[in-house]
Amino acid sequence: MSRPDPYAPRGLALTLETAGAWLLAIVWIAPLAYAIWTAFHPQEFSTRFVWNAPLTLENFARVLEAAPFGRYMLNTFVYVTFVLACQLVLCTLAAYGFARYDFFGANVAFALVLAQLMIMPDVLIVENYRTMTKLDLVDTAPGIALPYVASAFGVFLLRQTFKSVPKELDDAARVEGASPLQTLWRVYIPLARPVYVAYALVSISYHWNNFLWPLIVTNSVEARPLTVGLQIFAGVDQGIDWSVICTATLISAAPLLVAFLMFQRQFVQSFMRAGIR
Amino acid sequence: MTRLSRHVTGWLLVLPAMAFLALFTHWPALATFIDSFWSTPKGRRPARFVGAENYQHMLSDPVFWKAAWNNLIFAIGTVPASIALALLMAVWVNDRLTGRTLLRMAYFTPTILPMIAVANIWLFFFTPDYGLLDQLRGLFGGQPWPWLGSAETALACVIVVAVWKEAGFFMIFYLAALQQISPTLGEAAALEGASRWTYFRRVQWPLLMPTTLFVFVNAAINAFRMVDHIFVLTHGGPDNATTLLLYYVYEVGFKFWDTAYAAALTMVLLIALALIAAVQFGVIERRAHYR
Numbered sequence: 001m002s003r004p005d006p007y008a009p010r011g012l013a014l015t016l017e018t019a020g021a022w023l024l025a026i027v028w029i030a031p032l033a034y035a036i037w038t039a040f041h042p043q044e045f046s047t048r049f050v051w052n053a054p055l056t057l058e059n060f061a062r063v064l065e066a067a068p069f070g071r072y073m074l075n076t077f078v079y080v081t082f083v084l085a086c087q088l089v090l091c092t093l094a095a096y097g098f099a100r101y102d103f104f105g106a107n108v109a110f111a112l113v114l115a116q117l118m119i120m121p122d123v124l125i126v127e128n129y130r131t132m133t134k135l136d137l138v139d140t141a142p143g144i145a146l147p148y149v150a151s152a153f154g155v156f157l158l159r160q161t162f163k164s165v166p167k168e169l170d171d172a173a174r175v176e177g178a179s180p181l182q183t184l185w186r187v188y189i190p191l192a193r194p195v196y197v198a199y200a201l202v203s204i205s206y207h208w209n210n211f212l213w214p215l216i217v218t219n220s221v222e223a224r225p226l227t228v229g230l231q232i233f234a235g236v237d238q239g240i241d242w243s244v245i246c247t248a249t250l251i252s253a254a255p256l257l258v259a260f261l262m263f264q265r266q267f268v269q270s271f272m273r274a275g276i277r
Numbered sequence: 278m279t280r281l282s283r284h285v286t287g288w289l290l291v292l293p294a295m296a297f298l299a300l301f302t303h304w305p306a307l308a309t310f311i312d313s314f315w316s317t318p319k320g321r322r323p324a325r326f327v328g329a330e331n332y333q334h335m336l337s338d339p340v341f342w343k344a345a346w347n348n349l350i351f352a353i354g355t356v357p358a359s360i361a362l363a364l365l366m367a368v369w370v371n372d373r374l375t376g377r378t379l380l381r382m383a384y385f386t387p388t389i390l391p392m393i394a395v396a397n398i399w400l401f402f403f404t405p406d407y408g409l410l411d412q413l414r415g416l417f418g419g420q421p422w423p424w425l426g427s428a429e430t431a432l433a434c435v436i437v438v439a440v441w442k443e444a445g446f447f448m449i450f451y452l453a454a455l456q457q458i459s460p461t462l463g464e465a466a467a468l469e470g471a472s473r474w475t476y477f478r479r480v481q482w483p484l485l486m487p488t489t490l491f492v493f494v495n496a497a498i499n500a501f502r503m504v505d506h507i508f509v510l511t512h513g514g515p516d517n518a519t520t521l522l523l524y525y526v527y528e529v530g531f532k533f534w535d536t537a538y539a540a541a542l543t544m545v546l547l548i549a550l551a552l553i554a555a556v557q558f559g560v561i562e563r564r565a566h567y568r
Contacts, residue, residue, distance in 0.1 A: 103287025
């Protein structure tokens with residue numbers, strides 16, 4: 001890649017392109033920039049942008065006093081962890097079965113798995129709510145999590161990865177007397193580590209931000225995740241106090257945002273790896 | 278390994294995942310179909326078979342038609358715009374402009390922010406008079422305008438937020454694809470004296486086609502399931518101007534508790550998603566074989 005690209009813009013074209021790219025970037029980052037501005041400035045500056053406006057943390061104190069965001073964050077954390085843990089176990093087992101066992105009906109079963117890539121749980125809210133009522137899981141972390149634990153996407157991604165593992169390694173483990181699960185644990189899972197990281201980042205981002213299903217299936221402070229708590233807080237309790245709304249917004253996005261800023265490359269590559277199938 | 282143990286072990290491995298899929302995907306999809314032919318049970322009155330009544334009701338329900346139409350406009354508004362912007366961003370980031378890492382970060386950040394959270398900030402941008410948009414327009418002498426409160430502009434605002442949210446996500450796929458294109462192609466085109474536009478149109482764009490189709494399918498799916506921002510920005514209003522199908526399913530199913538009618542509406546969504554799947558497997562898998 002050291003050779004010069006003959007189509008790289010230069011001169012005026014380069015200036016124009018750089019200006020356009022930065023203008024778009026400013027528009028794209030503006031909502032976040034505004035939220036940060038408003039969260040750290042007193043209320044009277046929430047819609048007035050003066051460069052020397054004083055900084056304050058008072059908005060955070062007001063938000064945490066007005067609504068149980070600590071509890072919401074704990075709920076989100078529990079829900080996200082629960083989903084991811086179940087997904088990793090279920091998808092790993094299924095992916096291994098599909099990748100290495102030519103069992104009766106495997107193709108039909110795999111097609112049934114792929115169906116979920118199109119018919120996502122997001123759309124089946126009415127029937128899934130009925131099921132959760134019957135199982136008595138409404139307003140619990142498993143109630144939010146269970147529709148997502150068997151992730152077709154996870155099965156697909158891991159199956160691709162496991163298929164690329166040399167069969168000889170598998171055979172070698174078998175010769176030494178390893179059972180299927182031991183082989184999976186010692187040979188396949190270590191080799192698939194980057195894929196697990198990618199999948200985990202995508203899953204965490206998705207579920208941290210998930211809203212519609214948690215809104216439907218939770219109805220108490222004890223179960224509500226951040227997204228739902230924020231919606232209730234901003235929609236009902238506050239009227240329009242922008243500094244408080246922006247601060248709450250920032251609080252709900254902060255953990256993921258900080259993680260993204262720290263591991264930016266990792267995130268982008270994970271989403272890319274997860275998307276290209 | 279004996280043949281029997283191969284079948285048994287294989288099934289045991291996939292069984293847990295299959296069970297959850299059956300319970301929360303296959304069964305609900307089937308149950309949606311069945312329930313759409315029954316009435317909503319109320320109190321002590323159980324559901325009874327009503328044939329196509331829910332569908333007849335749907336055909337005469339102006340809100341359903343409004344939602345379906347809105348959803349079509351939403352798809353037409355978001356899909357091409359997201360693809361075009363994603364491609365533009367990818368080309369810019371790929372061009373090694375000053376601060377390209379920062380640019381990439383700025384474009385990608387909306388992907389990881391919760392839609393429900395950022396919608397609150399967009400709500401401020403669209404606020405009449407002192408919202409950011411009207412403040413900016415005020416500098417040029419523009420009059421305040423109720424962006425979300427007027428049926429003429431509300432859907433457009435909802436579309437803008439959706440495009441903003443997903444363009445940066447699609448950018449990374451174009452970026453990866455652009456970096457896959459061999460630089461020798463550019464050198465050869467330059468030797469032939471092709472302009473940059475010709476190089477893009479004749480070489481890069483055709484090579485990016487599989488990515489474009491992939492992005493197209495994903496953007497189309499999103500057009501039918503992205504409704505979080507409606508909850509914050511408009512609640513479907515004014516006068517159903519921004520009601521999308523999934524949002525209407527939510528309203529009918531969980532505000533009016535008419536679950537049978539909600540099932541019939543869900544069937545429309547499932548058919549829309551099935552059509553997208555048909556496009557993907559019918560057209561794309563056959564055409565895009567050169568990936």
